[in-house]
Amino acid sequence: MTPRLDYAKAAPDLYKAMYALERAVTSAGLEHSLIELVKMRASQINGCAFCLDMHSKDARKAGETEARLYLLNAWHEAPHYTDRERAALAWTEALTLVSTTHAPDAVYDGLSPHFTDAEKVQLTMLINTINAWNRLAIGFRAVPPLPKA
Helix, strand or coil: CCCCCCHHHHCHHHHHHHHHHHHHHHCCCCCHHHHHHHHHHHHHHHCCHHHHHHHHHHHHHCCCCHHHHHCHHHCCCCCCCCHHHHHHHHHHHHHHCHHHHCCCHHHHHCCCCCCCHHHHHHHHHHHHHHHHHHHHHHHCCCCCCCCCC
């Protein structure tokens, strides 16, 4: 696949604004492991190879286990995730697929036992941000780097 353009160079001010939002969202208080799981799950759904490559590496560096990364696509069936993570992953799927799911009340209500109102906003902003990054990377054909030999 050939990249279409380097969006950071083509519109640096917009890229800086997007990156500032990313920093604000990821430093808002959610635990790093949850952030990486959400980024990975949305990127799986969207089919963003560039983001999957980046966030799988970030998750591993942060101490995420191989098993949890491998099983993320089947988190519904795998016992490796906490109830808080499951609620976040369900919300991630609902919002990433919002044109189909319309963010069901049952999924939203499932957040309440595990997230404060502020954390619900943080989580939703995280999901929105990774979906925006996915759309930039997919739309402009960002290519993940090949492994070093």
